[in-house]
Amino acid sequence: MSTVWQAILRAPRRHDPGDSRETVRLAVLAALFAALDTSLALSDGPTTGWLGPHAGLVTQLLVDASLPLLARRHRPVAAFVLVVALAMAVSAAVAPGLLVVEHGVSPVTVPRATPVVVIAVVLREERAVALAVTALFAVLAGRLWSPDWSVTPFGLLSTVGPALGALYFDARKELMRSLRDRAERAEREQSLLAEKARFEERRRLAAEMHDVVTHRLSLIVLHAGALRLSSAEPAVHQAADDIRASGSQAMAELRDLMGVLRSEESTGPLVENTAPGPVAADFRTLVEESESVGIPTGIEVDGAVRELAPVVARTAYRVVQEALTNVRKHAPGSHATVSLHYTPRDVRLRVTNSAPEGRTDPVLRAGGSGAGLTGLRYRVEVIGGTLDHGPTGDGGFRVDATLPVYVPTPESRAP
Template identity: 35%
Template sequence: MHAFTGERGYGHGPGGWWRGGPFGPPGAAVPWRSSLGVAVVQLVGTGFAAHRQPGRTDLGPGLYALLLAGPALLLLRHRHPRLTVLGTSAVALGYLAAGGPAGPVFLSVVVACVAAVAAGQRVAAWCAVGGLWAGWLLIAHWLYRWLPPPGDRAAGWGQEVAVAAWAAAVLAAAELVRVRRERWARERAERAAAVQRRADEERLRIARELHDVLAHSISVINVQAGVGLALLDQDPEQARTALTTIKAASKEALGEVRQVLDTLRASGAAPRQPAPGLDRLPELTEQAAGAGLAVEVATDGVRAALPPGTDLAAFRIVQEALTNIVRHSGSRTARVRLSYAPDELELRVDDDGPATSDDTADGATGGGNGLVGMRERAAALGGTVEAGPRPDGGFRVHARIPLKVTPAATALPAPPAANEETP
């Protein structure tokens, strides 16, 4: 009896068959096309090889059944990879024991082995190939005396090196497929995570924008509505002024909300209006004045043009700080200081307090996100926001934003204390 290589021709490898993609994940559709292709190759290839091997057992119903049994088992390789690789190895070993002509009978074993390793059944694949090799050694060097064809002789031990190399090549190909599938799966997961992360970041950005716009404008409207109700009978002119402020604040809020929503309706379209920045600080102080809060603005250093993201973040931080004062402080005066440095913008918003006690009556429950939004905006640009009571009384918001944008901090900002939150 002869080895896999040489006369019997069992060393003919898959020849790139596995690159056709017949190894799907468990639970995939039945791979009948690739299994049919394996059956055709085994039948036709073995038929041609039989004409050149007159000393071997003639192909009959039994050998044809073994040649078809391997491809039939391949139909199960996606759902039962372990059973398939063990079964095809047993079928190939039976073909060897029957003394059939040399040919591509091991193609089924190769396909099943690669599919099993790719599906994570590495132990089963290694055991199947190792068992087939051990069986071949028994048949080629001992059992050949009692197996067909009559008069066969033992195979040379030197040929077993080629057999071992063939088995190692099959297992190496299977491991290569497994590594590539794992890499592709990891890349798909990373891409999906990146898409989800961008969606989450965009959702948080829109939530912050809406919060900052609505919290400020509605706070002004709330204060002016109270003034208008109190003075409606006593001072109609002052009540008219309050209503005018309400109208202006609501109009501006509607415009900014519409701008945010337009970016959602038309994906990829540029905003119709530029994002607000510190150049709109006079409008912000005017609105605060309409709510009864006098704002003093001071600037240190040479004012320079800011990157759009930094300009927007600085404006929103000042806006949110003034909104906090209007809603939660008894002070009617606020001080805003902007300090420009070559590499940093520093913001400081102070009020003298004290904190009001009517937050609950106004609907504030202490569960707001105002200071959380400030910290997130600053952290996204590599900056920080500190907020809390001053030692001499009152409240201070202190922000530092680098002008050279750095990667966002990986950790989320610490949650604010209950007395720092805005609704």
């Protein structure tokens, strides 16, 4: 509660332009006050002054008719109602019965729509002006120059009460908006901190891979070259060449992966990497390997085959490789299909297999970590792709991936 009152004392006034909905609401209020004033005038009887028997009712109805103008012209309306209230106070003191019926049913001696005007002024004017206008209405409504228990309390309630209520609810609304903005800002900051922590971890992993794994791979390649030179056996030469080729390919893939991990460090314009990557022909090697172990596998290619960025091509290769490996492990006796669909913006992969017809090898099934598809999903998402998998209607399984054709990395910009 104290926080709300502090906001009331400190918050600046807003000047909100009225709109059609507010005008409609004020028109409804005007109609209600007009009905109230008419019914009270019929109960109280006519005024007795020289302005005629309906002077009081006409005065009240004029104030009621001005209420819809509060939406766009609140100052002239407030000034008009203040003048009317002053005239009613003067008439009550100098010429009783002129504008206010003597001994009427209603104890309020200012226009009955005054609370609406006070609220409008409080919500639209600067604090000092709003308090000054409210004080004037309170003095006139409470007849503070000659207090009376039958008039003063009701006059203060009809002026100071609405003003305090408007200030309270307006300040509470501002406070809730401030708290909501603060919560949203804290959530955004938390998200940024989490993103920064993820980036720092990725950068640390890239540094570790560069300092440890790359070093070991380079040693393997060098040792393979030394082994080839130290032996005259053709079989040794072939094995050494295979080791060197595999080691070099692993280093290239590792360099690409480190580029992806460091990609958030880039700030300059991204230049498309046109270095060739695996295309449809490279997937045929995986298909042949799958067929060589007894899994009939077909390949379907749709669209214009195009070269992919190296990191995208290797990710696509790993998706197909992991999917066919899972077929060999978990679906013996089935047949598999690799489908590739090329578009100008992405490449879509699908690997499906039919229902297994044989018993799974427990050694093969227990040989994996159980996190192959999870790690594959992360690898696909790192380069901006999507991965989905699940059972098919015929008892088989499917793996679907959509990969962008091009992913910029710092290596893409290297001369």
